[in-house]
Amino acid sequence: MTxxxxxxxxxxxxxxxxxxRLARAALLAWYRVAWAVAxxxxxxxSGQTLHDALVSGLRHADDDAALVRLLAIVARRxxxxxxxxxxxxxxxxxxIVAAGLVKxxxxxxxxAALAAVRAGRDIVPGWRAxxxxxxxVELGSYxxxxxxxxxxxxxxxxxxxxSTQNRVGLRxxxxxxxxxxxxARAARLPRTYGLNLAxxxxxxxxAQAAAEIAEAAGLFExxxxxxxxxxxxxxxxxxxxxxxxxxxxHQAESRARTLAGALVAAVPVPVWVKVGPGLPTGHYAxxxxxxxxxxxxxxxxxxxxxxxxxxxxxxxxxxGGATLRPxxxxxxxxxxxxxxxxxxxxxxxxxxxxxxxxxxxVALASGAKAVMVYSALVFRGPLAxxxxxx
Numbered sequence: 001m002t003x004x005x006x007x008x009x010x011x012x013x014x015x016x017x018x019x020x021r022l023a024r025a026a027l028l029a030w031y032r033v034a035w036a037v038a039x040x041x042x043x044x045x046s047g048q049t050l051h052d053a054l055v056s057g058l059r060h061a062d063d064d065a066a067l068v069r070l071l072a073i074v075a076r077r078x079x080x081x082x083x084x085x086x087x088x089x090x091x092x093x094x095x096i097v098a099a100g101l102v103k104x105x106x107x108x109x110x111x112a113a114l115a116a117v118r119a120g121r122d123i124v125p126g127w128r129a130x131x132x133x134x135x136x137v138e139l140g141s142y143x144x145x146x147x148x149x150x151x152x153x154x155x156x157x158x159x160x161x162x163s164t165q166n167r168v169g170l171r172x173x174x175x176x177x178x179x180x181x182x183x184a185r186a187a188r189l190p191r192t193y194g195l196n197l198a199x200x201x202x203x204x205x206x207a208q209a210a211a212e213i214a215e216a217a218g219l220f221e222x223x224x225x226x227x228x229x230x231x232x233x234x235x236x237x238x239x240x241x242x243x244x245x246x247x248x249x250h251q252a253e254s255r256a257r258t259l260a261g262a263l264v265a266a267v268p269v270p271v272w273v274k275v276g277p278g279l280p281t282g283h284y285a286x287x288x289x290x291x292x293x294x295x296x297x298x299x300x301x302x303x304x305x306x307x308x309x310x311x312x313x314x315x316x317x318x319x320g321g322a323t324l325r326p327x328x329x330x331x332x333x334x335x336x337x338x339x340x341x342x343x344x345x346x347x348x349x350x351x352x353x354x355x356x357x358x359x360x361x362v363a364l365a366s367g368a369k370a371v372m373v374y375s376a377l378v379f380r381g382p383l384a385x386x387x388x389x390x
């Protein structure tokens with residue numbers, strides 16, 4: 001009788017699981033149709049206009065508790081659950097929203113940024129709404145000091161090429177103001193999220209750059225760790241082609257060691273490092289061994305690749321999406337080979353052109369344990385992470 005009841009329970013559990021999968025498939029099928037219709041007018045809007053509208057919408061969504069609950073329900077019904085442990089962090093899904101979507105307003109100086117926090121302004125639009133719908137998110141990049149970012153049109157979209165390009169210029173409110181803002185809302189932060197930190201462009205002294213990275217991390221730790229809602233990991237961003245700084249300089253072996261080591265020493269959670277594409281042959285292997293030696297737990301490959309901005313200014317802007325895919329994939333393969341050949345305790349996160357389930361499968365087969373997405377949200381809509389698991 002007990003065995004029979006156990007069997008019925010097992011069948012019931014499997015039947016319930018099957019019903020949930022069918023319901024999820026039906027919802028995503030409906031979403032595909034709805035997004036195909038919505039894409040027609042959306043594709044006619046410029047990348048900058050669309051981004052500005054998104055930021056405005058996220059600011060309102062963060063403040064709407066009922067909407068946030070609805071987004072969480074949609075996530076539960078559509079997002080696949082596939083627990084993944086990567087870089088010392090356990091995630092409910094191997095799909096992470098890359099840094100850059102939820103980072104915050106730019107400010108000219110720290111006093112102005114802190115004044116905005118005291119005034120109750122949502123200086124990190126999306127901090128609440130995006131994780132509710134999309135799961136694990138990496139917030140940032142944040143620099144120690146606020147940055148207003150580059151003026152004018154700084155975001156473009158290539159529809160035929162399914163690629164994005166930006167010259168935002170590390171626009172962010174700075175570590176102190178962002179930490180104060182998030183700390184005041186710690187109880188409503190997602191259970192699992194990461195924080196992305198970047199070196200202030202133009203800093204040439206390794207010691208000063210390392211000190212700023214450690215100070216920025218310390219500000220977030222002071223505001224968040226004692227609340228029990230601190231980040232599950234930090235990512236050091238070594239490649240920022242949308243500034244006038246030379247991102248390759250941060251990826252030199254000695255500087256990467258100094259910066260990553262400073263962040264590892266400053267925080268009690270795993271540290272990941274995000275690298276750029278197109279480095280010389282053999283350099284990824286050097287970076288992998290260097291970063292592993294100072295305690296880095298994962299490498300994200302890669303950030304965007306610098307290309308001339310569409311505005312004719314002659315300045316570089318970071319390209320993501322399908323155009324980036326072959327460069328990011330090459331970096332991932334070299335890193336994976338180095339990790340295996342040298343027996344390094346280092347996990348890999350694929351980032352760059354992960355647009356469909358096929359891209360996810362290729363990345364995992366190439367040695368990644370998780371992926372980060374951004375352009376997929378532009379071209380496949382807000383449920384792109386769910387579609388990757390479909």
